[in-house]
Amino acid sequence: MRYDLSIAWRNIVARPVQTLITILVVGLAIALSVTVAHLNDGLQRGIIRASDPFGVLVVGAKGSAQQLVLSTLLLQGNPVGNIPQHIYEELVADRRVALAVPIAMGDNVGNARIIGTNQDFFTLGPSRQAPPAFQLAQGALFAQNFEAVLGSKAATTLGLRIGDRFVAAHGVTQGLASDEHDVPHTVVGILQPSHTPFDNAVFTTVDSVIEIHTEHTTGEVASAEATDEHSDSEQITAILVRPVGFIEQNELWQEFYTGTEAQAAFPGRELGGLFDLLNQGQQLLRLVGYLAAVMAALTLFLAVYSATGAREQLLAIMRGLGASRNTVFRIVLFETVLTALLGAVVGRLVGYGVATVIAAQITAQSAIPITIRYLPQLEVLLWGLPLILGIVAGLLPAFQAYRANVVEKLFPV
Amino acid sequence: MKIRVEGLRHTYRGRGLEARTVLDIADWQTPAGAQVLLRGISGSGKTTLLNVLAGLLPPTAGQVWLDEQMIYNLTEAQRDRLRAQRIGYVFQIHLLVPMLSALENVEMPLVFGGQRSAAQRHRQAFDLLEKVGLAEFARHRPVQMSTGQRLRVAVARALVNRPALVLADEPTAALDSSAGSAVMDLMQKICREQNATLLVASHDPALNARFEQVVTLQDGRIIAKVNVKAATTPTSMPISAPVTEVA
Numbered sequence: 001m002r003y004d005l006s007i008a009w010r011n012i013v014a015r016p017v018q019t020l021i022t023i024l025v026v027g028l029a030i031a032l033s034v035t036v037a038h039l040n041d042g043l044q045r046g047i048i049r050a051s052d053p054f055g056v057l058v059v060g061a062k063g064s065a066q067q068l069v070l071s072t073l074l075l076q077g078n079p080v081g082n083i084p085q086h087i088y089e090e091l092v093a094d095r096r097v098a099l100a101v102p103i104a105m106g107d108n109v110g111n112a113r114i115i116g117t118n119q120d121f122f123t124l125g126p127s128r129q130a131p132p133a134f135q136l137a138q139g140a141l142f143a144q145n146f147e148a149v150l151g152s153k154a155a156t157t158l159g160l161r162i163g164d165r166f167v168a169a170h171g172v173t174q175g176l177a178s179d180e181h182d183v184p185h186t187v188v189g190i191l192q193p194s195h196t197p198f199d200n201a202v203f204t205t206v207d208s209v210i211e212i213h214t215e216h217t218t219g220e221v222a223s224a225e226a227t228d229e230h231s232d233s234e235q236i237t238a239i240l241v242r243p244v245g246f247i248e249q250n251e252l253w254q255e256f257y258t259g260t261e262a263q264a265a266f267p268g269r270e271l272g273g274l275f276d277l278l279n280q281g282q283q284l285l286r287l288v289g290y291l292a293a294v295m296a297a298l299t300l301f302l303a304v305y306s307a308t309g310a311r312e313q314l315l316a317i318m319r320g321l322g323a324s325r326n327t328v329f330r331i332v333l334f335e336t337v338l339t340a341l342l343g344a345v346v347g348r349l350v351g352y353g354v355a356t357v358i359a360a361q362i363t364a365q366s367a368i369p370i371t372i373r374y375l376p377q378l379e380v381l382l383w384g385l386p387l388i389l390g391i392v393a394g395l396l397p398a399f400q401a402y403r404a405n406v407v408e409k410l411f412p413v
Numbered sequence: 414m415k416i417r418v419e420g421l422r423h424t425y426r427g428r429g430l431e432a433r434t435v436l437d438i439a440d441w442q443t444p445a446g447a448q449v450l451l452r453g454i455s456g457s458g459k460t461t462l463l464n465v466l467a468g469l470l471p472p473t474a475g476q477v478w479l480d481e482q483m484i485y486n487l488t489e490a491q492r493d494r495l496r497a498q499r500i501g502y503v504f505q506i507h508l509l510v511p512m513l514s515a516l517e518n519v520e521m522p523l524v525f526g527g528q529r530s531a532a533q534r535h536r537q538a539f540d541l542l543e544k545v546g547l548a549e550f551a552r553h554r555p556v557q558m559s560t561g562q563r564l565r566v567a568v569a570r571a572l573v574n575r576p577a578l579v580l581a582d583e584p585t586a587a588l589d590s591s592a593g594s595a596v597m598d599l600m601q602k603i604c605r606e607q608n609a610t611l612l613v614a615s616h617d618p619a620l621n622a623r624f625e626q627v628v629t630l631q632d633g634r635i636i637a638k639v640n641v642k643a644a645t646t647p648t649s650m651p652i653s654a655p656v657t658e659v660a
Binding site: 010014314322327407 | 502504526
């Protein structure tokens with residue numbers, strides 16, 4: 001058996017270009033599956049990890065609940081809208097609420113979102129027992145308006161240090177320089193990395209955000225009759241709510257559901273919906289992966305089949321020297337299986353490599369921490385698929401070699 | 414190894430072609446350790462006879478005994494094993510495996526013959542390469558060797574299992590006379606040492622004097638069986654020369 005393997009190996013090494021191309025085709029088919037599966041896993045874990053610290057209910061404007069969760073917890077996309085600040089005040093006073101944290105958005109500095117909140121935000125953590133997710137590395141938390149605390153990544157990318165001043169720009173992402181507000185913020189603290197998208201955020205008081213927007217709104221509509229200016233300006237984007245218990249949580253959700261001013265969303269449910277979408281995408285890509293695998297099998301078959309002429313005489317020599325039909329059958333089959341398994345190794349390396357690069361890019365762009373990890377449940381697929389490909393592609397040529405007439409092949413006319 | 418054939422006939426039946434009998438030998442035998450030259454023009458049935466004797470080509474009719482074994486009563490796998498262990502075959506145009514070294518080519522029959530120890534295989538193969546004067550070419554591949562060297566590798570490969578029967582098909586065809594003579598000296602000497610029966614198919618008249626028996630084939634039939642030494646036949650005896658029947 002070892003000898004058969006070594007002859008099969010020598011055969012495939014003797015055709016380097018053909019072998020290399022076949023390995024690459026098989027490798028790319030495997031790489032596709034590896035990349036998709038690992039990225040999906042990394043993305044789901046990254047989203048779960050990023051949304052870990054934030055209570056169990058997110059309250060925000062009516063609209064897409066998924067968008068509310070994504071924009072509030074993962075800082076992805078634009079907020080759905082604003083809600084009156086009195087909702088927050090009512091929730092704070094509600095005995096069913098253990099903690100309510102206001103979130104006000106609308107400005108950025110160098111693409112880092114400015115989050116208006118209060119000091120309760122810095123008590124948030126994965127559980128009540130766990131240490132807070134957001135902890136100071138330097139300085140202090142903001143004590144008054146227009147003081148700012150920077151997330152770790154924002155501090156690095158903006159190049160700001162404690163005592164530095166900056167002006168905010170309108171919008172949650174970077175726009176025109178003319179959109180800049182006049183009132184400067186002063187950096188008073190920098191956070192440790194939290195491995196959430198909030199690492200690329202800047203925190204200040206809710207009032208700072210409201211005040212700056214009041215100024216912005218009044219400037220823009222100075223001549224207009226701003227009858228609802230008060231209600232417009234005293235708005236926030238969302239509220240993170242930790243109810244005291246499960247029953248209270250459902251009661252609150254129900255109230256918001258039937259109310260007209262705002263909605264409450266469960267991050268777990270909305271992210272689950274997102275994962276369902278991701279999984280549907282993955283299933284589609286898996287189908288593409290299977291098609292690629294079929295193409296790889298055909299390439300493998302063609303590679304082995306096209307080498308039949310050269311191989312036939314070699315196998316006939318071996319038969320002439322006493323090799324059995326089973327031996328030549330095994331040699332041909334080993335050729336395709338070895339090639340397919342080499343493709344699996346290449347595919348795994350390429351797949352991991354591509355998944356790691358894409359994960360790093362998504363992490364850099366979204367600050368959702370995506371890490372690629374070893375997935376033992378994929379092992380069966382990663383080795384089983386190429387093994388089956390190799391066997392399927394090799395069966396016909398192996399059978400031909402098995403049935404070959406030795407004398408005809410040894411002494412072709 | 415003693416050879417005996419009886420009522421041996423082989424007919425090719427190509428699709429749409431007329432059946433063509435290429436071998437038709439009523440009875441022929443040779444004792445163990447004999448060295449026999451099979452002569453005849455191209456197409457006379459020499460290679461077919463060698464292939465039948467090697468167990469590679471089941472005849473259309475008749476029987477073949479190697480020693481007391483009717484080889485076509487064996488299964489194909491048993492014949493494969495017999496060939497690997499007891500028969501050495503120097504194919505026409507040598508037919509070495511191009512991607513294997515000389516040493517690896519010589520080792521092959523040992524592998525198929527069931528020799529499990531790689532070290533033992535290496536040693537036996539290397540010994541044979543030494544005997545044929547190619548020890549220093551052990552790691553060379555066929556493409557890096559001359560035609561004569563390749564033939565000597567093929568001879569070493571045929572002899573490595575210490576076979577009881579050695580078959581050689583036109584072994585000197587691609588060589589000049591001195592190289593051909595050297596190869597034949599080598600093959601005959603080793604066969605004598607190992608008491609192996611040697612059957613050489615050739616149309617090279619220069620080989621006649623080397624053999625105790627010369628069997629001439631024509632259209633698949635034995636038309637002459639000559640004991641050369643007894644008949645003191647000149648080495649350049651033409652195929653159509655008068656023959657002395659061996660008893």
